[in-house]
Amino acid sequence: MHDATRELLVETERDxxxxxAIAARAGVNPTTIYxxxxxxxxxxxxxxxxxxxQSDPPAETGSLTGDLSLWAEYFLEEMGSGPGxxxxxxxxAGDANGENTGICARYAADAITQILARFPNTANPAVDxxxxxxxxxxxxxxxxxxxxxxxxxxxxxxxxxxxxxxxDAHQV
Amino acid sequence: MHDATRELLVETERDxxxxxAIAARAGVNPTTIYxxxxxxxxxxxxxxxxxxxQSDPPAETGSLTGDLSLWAEYFLEEMGSGPGxxxxxxxxAGDANGENTGICARYAADAITQILARFPNTANPAVDxxxxxxxxxxxxxxxxxxxxxxxxxxxxxxxxxxxxxxxDAHQV
DNA sequence: GCGTTAAAGCAATATTTCTGCGTTAGACTT
DNA sequence: AAGTCTAACGCAGAAATATTGCTTTAACGC
Numbered sequence: 001m002h003d004a005t006r007e008l009l010v011e012t013e014r015d016x017x018x019x020x021a022i023a024a025r026a027g028v029n030p031t032t033i034y035x036x037x038x039x040x041x042x043x044x045x046x047x048x049x050x051x052x053x054q055s056d057p058p059a060e061t062g063s064l065t066g067d068l069s070l071w072a073e074y075f076l077e078e079m080g081s082g083p084g085x086x087x088x089x090x091x092x093a094g095d096a097n098g099e100n101t102g103i104c105a106r107y108a109a110d111a112i113t114q115i116l117a118r119f120p121n122t123a124n125p126a127v128d129x130x131x132x133x134x135x136x137x138x139x140x141x142x143x144x145x146x147x148x149x150x151x152x153x154x155x156x157x158x159x160x161x162x163x164x165x166x167x168d169a170h171q172v
Numbered sequence: 173m174h175d176a177t178r179e180l181l182v183e184t185e186r187d188x189x190x191x192x193a194i195a196a197r198a199g200v201n202p203t204t205i206y207x208x209x210x211x212x213x214x215x216x217x218x219x220x221x222x223x224x225x226q227s228d229p230p231a232e233t234g235s236l237t238g239d240l241s242l243w244a245e246y247f248l249e250e251m252g253s254g255p256g257x258x259x260x261x262x263x264x265a266g267d268a269n270g271e272n273t274g275i276c277a278r279y280a281a282d283a284i285t286q287i288l289a290r291f292p293n294t295a296n297p298a299v300d301x302x303x304x305x306x307x308x309x310x311x312x313x314x315x316x317x318x319x320x321x322x323x324x325x326x327x328x329x330x331x332x333x334x335x336x337x338x339x340d341a342h343q344v
Numbered sequence: 345g346c347g348t349t350a351a352a353g354c355a356a357t358a359t360t361t362c363t364g365c366g367t368t369a370g371a372c373t374t
Numbered sequence: 375a376a377g378t379c380t381a382a383c384g385c386a387g388a389a390a391t392a393t394t395g396c397t398t399t400a401a402c403g404c
Binding site for chain 2: 041093098101102104132133135136137139143144146157
Binding site: 200201203204207208 | 351
């Protein structure tokens with residue numbers, strides 16, 4: 001079912017996608033989809049969330065700044081490029097109880113947690129701080145402004161965050 | 173038309189809203205709505221964006237920190253309370269060309285610009301910095317996590333941002 | 345006043361969504 | 375192993391929604 005939806009998302013125009021179309025592609029009765037998901041938005045939300053879930057552990061560069069920057073740039077690319085914005089919007093649209101958005105948030109949090117755990121001795125920012133000041137701005141720009149942020153914006157946010165944290169550590 | 177939609181949003185359940193229902197309420201033919209907007213999502217997107225647009229200039233407290241904090245808390249309350257999240261999601265859902273999200277972003281930017289202009293002599297953060305590190309985290313939490321952030325989170329973000337900026341000024 | 349044009353109504357049609365009912369497949373009991 | 379129970383699916387018909395062609399209305403410039 002997810003496969004069929006993904007294939008349709010690639011092949012056809014966005015508004016050519018409908019529950020009957022997905023059903024036909026999956027060789028299944030539309031009724032099945034309606035009973036399982038309720039409507040098209042929920043199917044798309046599930047599929048989109050799934051698309052963000054599958055991924056490798058974040059790449060290693062040897063430094064906290066490097067790892068976070070690389071992840072931020074990857075995140076920016078993944079969310080901002082072409083269909084990425086649509087996927088994010090899909091996740092939000094068909095997610096009445098906040099389940100799929102939760103999955104996406106947890107995925108990002110996991111990646112950051114992994115990275116931070118590699119450098120336990122430095123004055124690390126909290127996971128939430130990275131989410132708030134790196135992931136959130138990227139998403140904000142992708143969702144609410146027309147032009148996606150240029151490459152380098154992600155690592156710029158990371159630099160800014162780490163500078164702030166280090167300053168704090170010194171001041172305490 | 174917007175009025176009719178708003179009334180329906182208040183009166184009926186969310187999935188009881190349809191294009192024919194709005195048309196009936198507005199005393200108009202459904203065809204008119206379909207031709208003007210295309211589908212329900214676009215209507216809801218327009219109405220939701222409009223809801224955020226209408227507002228007074230941000231309140232004054234006499235200090236940059238105070239004005240920004242007050243605005244941040246207002247923003248948090250407006251976006252996070254009850255139907256707020258739905259409105260944000262609506263804006264995103266029915267906005268193929270990014271027009272309505274642009275309106276929302278501009279509205280937030282305008283409010284921040286007004287506030288910053290009141291204190292021209294201090295080492296102000298840029299408008300984009302406020303958007304990135306105050307508005308964006310609030311929206312991120314509202315959209316992607318289940319429990320809305322507690323009151324005080326907005327002013328906390330403002331404090332963090334201004335502390336960073338001031339530190340920078342001293343260091344330079 | 346008169347023609348032009350944009351927007352809306354109306355009616356017919358197509359498509360999607362919903363519901364009731366029958367069938368099948370797998371799990372569990374005896 | 376046969377019987378029963380449950381959950382999921384298919385099918386067909388009905389209801390609701392979305393689309394289209396054509397007509398009507400109303401506003402504007404001439």
